[in-house]
Amino acid sequence: MKQALRDGQQDVDLVGQPPQAGEVRSHVGGEVLFFAPKPLPTAKISEGGIGESNQIIAMNDVYLDFGQSNNGKAYQVQVVQFINSVGILTMLCIFLLAAHLNGNRYGTEGMFWYYLIELMRTELFVWGLLCFTELIGWFAVVQTTWQKSRQRPIRFHRQRREVCYYPQGSDTPVIAPWEEVIAWCGTHQGFTGDAIVNNATFGMAIPTPDGKDYWVLKKPVMLVSEAQRTWEVIRCYMEEPAENWAKPAEPETTKTFENEREVNWIFFQRGPKHWFKVDFFTPYLSYPGMVGYYLFHILTFWKLPYWVSQWDQKFTMASYPPSIEAWSQPLPPEQWAQPSAELESQKAALKEHMAAGGTLATFYQANAGNKQGELSNHIECHSSK
Template sequence: MRKINKAGDTEPLSSGCVTYLASLPLPTETAGCCPYIGELNDTYMDFGLGLPKAFSWQYTFGLPLNAFILFTVLLPLACGLIGLMIGYSASEAWAFIVGVRNELFSLSLGVSLFALALSLLIWFYVHNKYEEIIPTRFNRQRREVCFMPEDYEAPVFVPWESLSAWVIEAQGARPHGVQRQYGMGFGFFYDDRVVSMEFACPALPIAISNWEAIRAYMEYEVHTLKEITDPLDLQGPDDPPHEGMHTFRNARARLHQQIRDKQRGWVYGFFWYLYHVMTFWTLPFWLCEWEVGRVKRMARKALPDAMREWSEPLPKTQWAKPSPELLRLSAKVKALHKRNPRRSITGIFAEVYGTEDTERQQA
């Protein structure tokens, strides 16, 4: 399968379709945001595991705690309320609550501790990947991408404008309804095989946004990690470019200001505090900060010499330039999007290439 797909092309799947965003990386006119970006500077950007997030720690500790509270507090109370509704006296309902709670306490504690241990084992496995993985590196001065496939001894360098990128939409039947799944990927042909990276996304716009973050960096439209990893703008100008205690403090200060300005109500504020109390308050943010520091101190896998030399900055006079075709088609995409902002970007891609084909035939 050597077909080179253009932006806007689609391919059917048994349960969905693949829509291509590149080769020839045209602007998607969305806000780029991607959690998988690690290091970023004026020369290159690393794509892979990204930096640790506080949410992963909130999930690790919050899920077992909330499950324990659900089965030892909320479920017994619900049982007591049902007892009152069917005619129990207050003392009988209370006895029922205590009985249900005593029956579920040991089981809930064991399940919660098991879930916590399993979550920590998963974290340990993922955390150790930082030592093993050589990230995919995007060099915007050379306009090339460096891949280091696991079964290759030497890195593979690919021209940026020849890289294919796609988003995946799929759906399948489940006992409780239809489940939709989305993903984003990019890759290329090399030695008669496809070398690619794919990962799941919660929604199609987020999948497109992940690609846009990469494209915007390569086209000099973004220059800092904050621009593509901090969509809520929780990092101050003097804060480090990762999540931590500073993002929690900034989020709380913004909440208080919004309540004072009548932009948020007390109900929103109550649930904001409740969520963070149920996820161990500032502990996840402190652990995120600790993990970021630990990742930076890790003995990473050594980069191949060719990749290290390729990553060195170039004099500005030697920087590669975008192709005339990319500049021309990008201008057409932006003009069409400005004319009809609600139209799907993949439909705009298809129209741009359609008019190009028509003009070529008439020439």
């Protein structure tokens, strides 16, 4: 990333043409809506805060570590093990059937075991393919953990109103002012060869030490509202009182599996129980559902995926150097950094604008005269919910 953000098919200049919160910039195939600098809310905050977020690694009254938790790692391992377990069972069934048919054909005692052993010994290609598939799956499991460990979480210091990040693969921390962070949601269309698909991205650009460029974090999201929520997790922590903060999601451990199994069993015992109602997410509703639930976990080696998830959590939790640990310490209230007068003025005006039914994009449009694009309509729909 040098001087411009590439989102979709066209560069969006961040240095030569600094963005403003609420600004919508069009590019070939899509748009970019900026949430910051001068971080502004994207919607009215609902009562009770934002709920849980699996992107919060650690959080207290002083700082928030934003990154990627181990949620989903157990499922990744389960997919790998399930595919290979089904493959092995399928081949064993084929070998057993072939040995049975050959044994009956010749009618000689002991021919079944002879043919079974011969098939398993001679079909080395099949066993090699299954082993190769297993290795590929576990390579993906380890590689994603390794990649995550190479990028430390971004630390947001609430009291200092500063951000600490590590450039990709670097061991040198960089600290930047919070209000200078650029955040956005970008949309663009892609062509798969058969259909046109819409893609969304959440991104942040944090100034480099010389102030001439930006370090960029980009994260694909399913919906524009997901990018909006990701931003609000960070912004609410830095700008809003504690009752509006998101809560960290519990990390995946073997205890997660034990609790889930216990809950399913309790609900199954209480009933009602059905014979033909099967739902992967609520297996306790039926007998086949519970049989499938236990069979799935047996084929995926029971607690193994959750042991791997625990390992992922420990391996990727890189420690910070003493200088950053000192920087992360709480400050006396009289030393807390305060929002800029410009930000306070914009927030007050935006809250009044939103109370009247407006949005961040229409607020910018009213103040800067920019044309509102399609992306701002997505935000407006989400904000009105």
